[in-house]
Amino acid sequence: MASRKEENPFALAQRAAKDIANLTGVTEHDIALTLGSGWAQAADLIGETTHEFDATAVTGFSKPALAGHVGTIRSILIPDGRRALVIGARTHYYEGRGVRSVVHSVRTAAATGAKIMILTNGAGGIKRHWRPGQPVLISDHINLTADSPLEGATFVDLTDLYSARLRSIAREVDPSLDEGVYVQFRGPHYETPAEVKMAETIGGDIVGMSTSLEAIAAREAGMEILGLSLITNLAAGIQETPLSHAEVVEAGKEAESVISKLLADVVEAIGTRA
Numbered sequence: 001m002a003s004r005k006e007e008n009p010f011a012l013a014q015r016a017a018k019d020i021a022n023l024t025g026v027t028e029h030d031i032a033l034t035l036g037s038g039w040a041q042a043a044d045l046i047g048e049t050t051h052e053f054d055a056t057a058v059t060g061f062s063k064p065a066l067a068g069h070v071g072t073i074r075s076i077l078i079p080d081g082r083r084a085l086v087i088g089a090r091t092h093y094y095e096g097r098g099v100r101s102v103v104h105s106v107r108t109a110a111a112t113g114a115k116i117m118i119l120t121n122g123a124g125g126i127k128r129h130w131r132p133g134q135p136v137l138i139s140d141h142i143n144l145t146a147d148s149p150l151e152g153a154t155f156v157d158l159t160d161l162y163s164a165r166l167r168s169i170a171r172e173v174d175p176s177l178d179e180g181v182y183v184q185f186r187g188p189h190y191e192t193p194a195e196v197k198m199a200e201t202i203g204g205d206i207v208g209m210s211t212s213l214e215a216i217a218a219r220e221a222g223m224e225i226l227g228l229s230l231i232t233n234l235a236a237g238i239q240e241t242p243l244s245h246a247e248v249v250e251a252g253k254e255a256e257s258v259i260s261k262l263l264a265d266v267v268e269a270i271g272t273r274a
């Protein structure tokens with residue numbers, strides 16, 4: 001028998017989607033969200049949570065590595081009748097479980113039928129006028145992991161990876177939303193000031209440790225993608241004080257109710273344009 005580890009990642013996602021259907025009785029979800037640090041409260045505002053379970057109850061999901069990263073999955077009934085799958089359990093690339101594990105949640109979301117993938121994260125800001133607690137749209141990314149979730153000759157177009165349509169809907173909800181290019185570093189260390197300078201020089205505005213690999217897998221699966229970063233700190237060397245995880249968590253907590261409401265409003269607005 002082939003080891004589960006070597007199972008085709010798409011077959012694994014199909015099994016995971018079947019688990020979710022069995023756990024919820026919901027055979028199809030319309031939209032999926034991955035809630036990164038600072039965004040968790042959105043799950044309570046999107047609609048009625050009809051099912052919530054530990055992500056580890058679903059094939060291929062592992063325990064969250066970080067306290068404060070919620071390890072549950074919810075099925076939410078949006079007031080307009082759509083179904084949202086909310087994934088609170090992200091596997092980060094720096095955990096070393098491989099890129100297949102990183103994108104398993106996105107592939108599972110696609111297998112449940114979701115056509116739209118909203119990826120959120122907490123991140124560092126390079127634009128000097130940005131302030132901790134500010135949400136920004138991801139307009140594009142630079143993937144510095146030197147890895148890809150795609151295997152073999154899978155040539156996927158990434159033009160408009162972060163949907164201009166969805167960004168424009170988000171801006172109708174909040175016209176003050178700025179946007180920037182997300183640079184995914186491998187982590188888990190934060191950048192050196194020299195690396196932040198490099199990121200800025202090559203066109204980056206946001207530095208983080210997630211999202212890009214997930215976005216690539218979501219696009220491969222045919223989903224439309226919206227990316228949102230909560231700027232929890234200015235990137236190393238741009239802010240003068242050292243970065244601390246505690247500070248990042250604190251900024252996230254303070255912004256959480258505002259950005260969660262924003263996200264719920266964006267989910268609602270997307271439904272009016274289907």
Ligand code: 8IG
Nearest residue numbers: 122123124207208209232248
């Ligand atoms: I929250 O400044 C958060 N995540 N790479 N750099 C990187 N990831 C982050 C940062 C940051 N802040």
